[in-house]
Structures are given as C-alpha cells and as structure tokens.
Amino acid sequence: MNYSFEYIDIILLAMIAGFIFLRLRGILGKRSGYEGKSSPQFQEVLNKIKVDSQKKPSDKFDDEAQKxxxxxxxxxxxxIITDFSDNDNKITNAKPLLNKDIYDQFDDALKNRAKRGHYAEITFIGVNKAEIKEHKKNGNILNVTVDFIAEVITCIRDKEKKIVSGDPEKIKKIYDTWVFSRDTTSVNPNWQLVNILT
Known part of the structure; x- marks a missing residue:
C-alpha cells in the first residue's frame, strides 16, 4: 500500500511541475529564431515609434508634439542614412521608417551600386540642425516637411578600392528636405518617410 501512495505522490508532483512549466512558458514565452541584439540606435528608434495600445492617437501637432x-x-x-551606406546591399534597420515607394527607390539604388561593384564608406558625424519647414493635414494624414543639415564623411569605392566619389578625409555638410507622414486616426503612431525633396 505504501508503494501505491508513493506512486500517487510522484504522479501528483509531476502534474504540478508540468502545470507550473506550462504557466511559465505561457507568461515568459519561448526562444525561437534570431534573438540577437539590435543596435542601441535602432532600439531607440523603435522606442520612439512603438505602438501604445492604451492611448488614443492625438491629431494635435502643437509645440510639444513638434519637439x-x-x-x-x-x-x-x-x-536611414547609415543603413543606406551599409554594404549588405539591402535596407534592414530603416525599413519600418520608409513607405513602399521610398523603400523601392533605396532598394533599386543599392542593387545598381552592387552591380557596378561599388561600395560606400560613411561616418555619420551628426545632425547640426533639424527644422520643421511646414506641416499640413490632408484628411486624416499629417505630412511634416523637415529641413536637415548634417555632417558626414563619405566616399564610394570600386572593386579595387579606388575612390569613385567623395573624400574619406573630408567632412561634408549635407542639406536634405524630407517629408514624413502619419495617419492621425491610427493607433499606430509610426511616422514614415514618404518623400525626399530636391
């Protein structure tokens, strides 16, 4: 009889352990696929555009929202700039920040660069200035045009590592005007680059 009670105890303990395991797995999840760490820079971008399902989107674009x-x-x-300069010939980190048209343009440019056997070298110094030029609302879509002034060191090299353009020793000031867009009625607060003005 004692043996039967011991078996029952073992079975009960196994069932309890199994239950606890399933509960922990349900709460903590399980490892699957790639779990490498993304760059701190990209993680910061993700934090900026992360969806907060507890908050309703605001269509206000006051001084605080603009900052x-x-x-x-x-x-x-x-x-976006540094991802375009990476030499894996594809847009990875910046993909969520681009609408389909801009992504396709960047992707085509990278493919053409790869066909020519060229690769880019870029050191991003920083953004000197970012200023909202204008913001317009078209229905539910808010478009914001931003003037950027930034500094980079950049050059393009060929297969033999000869410089095709740029200067690896010189800081270059670049001026860009980009248009970002967001649907103000969406619970997703993501902004995407929708146009690059010349």
Whole structure:
C-alpha cells in the first residue's frame, strides 16, 4: 500500500511541475529564431515609434508634439542614412521608417551600386540642425516637411578600392528636405518617410 501512495505522490508532483512549466512558458514565452541584439540606435528608434495600445492617437501637432517629433526625426534620419551606406546591399534597420515607394527607390539604388561593384564608406558625424519647414493635414494624414543639415564623411569605392566619389578625409555638410507622414486616426503612431525633396 505504501508503494501505491508513493506512486500517487510522484504522479501528483509531476502534474504540478508540468502545470507550473506550462504557466511559465505561457507568461515568459519561448526562444525561437534570431534573438540577437539590435543596435542601441535602432532600439531607440523603435522606442520612439512603438505602438501604445492604451492611448488614443492625438491629431494635435502643437509645440510639444513638434519637439518630440523632431527628436525622433533626427534619429530616423541617421538610421536611414547609415543603413543606406551599409554594404549588405539591402535596407534592414530603416525599413519600418520608409513607405513602399521610398523603400523601392533605396532598394533599386543599392542593387545598381552592387552591380557596378561599388561600395560606400560613411561616418555619420551628426545632425547640426533639424527644422520643421511646414506641416499640413490632408484628411486624416499629417505630412511634416523637415529641413536637415548634417555632417558626414563619405566616399564610394570600386572593386579595387579606388575612390569613385567623395573624400574619406573630408567632412561634408549635407542639406536634405524630407517629408514624413502619419495617419492621425491610427493607433499606430509610426511616422514614415514618404518623400525626399530636391
């Protein structure tokens, strides 16, 4: 009889352990696929555009909202520029920040660069200035045009590592005007680059 009670105890303990395991797995999740760490820079961008399902989106674009927007826009600008210069010939970190048309343009440019056997070298010094030029609302869509002034060291090299353009020793000032867009009725507060003005 004692043996039967011991078996029952073992079975009960196993069931309890299994229950606890399933509960922990349900709460903590399980490891699957790639779990490498993204760069701190990209993580900051993700934090800026992260969806907060507890808050309703605001269609206000007052001074405070503009300041927050510009903080994120500077990070997005650097992420996009440096991602385009990476030599894996594809847009990775910046993809969520681009609408389909801009992504396709960047992707085509990278493919053409790869076909020519060229690769880019870039050191992003920083954004000197980011200023909202204008913001317009078209229905539910808010478009914000931003003037950027930034400094980079950049050059393009060919297969033999000869310089095709740029100067690896010289800081270059670049001027860009980008248009970001967001649907103000969406619970997703993501801004995307929708146009690059010349």
């Amino acid at each position: 927050e927007f510009l903080k994120g826009a500077k990070i997005a600008y650097e992420t």
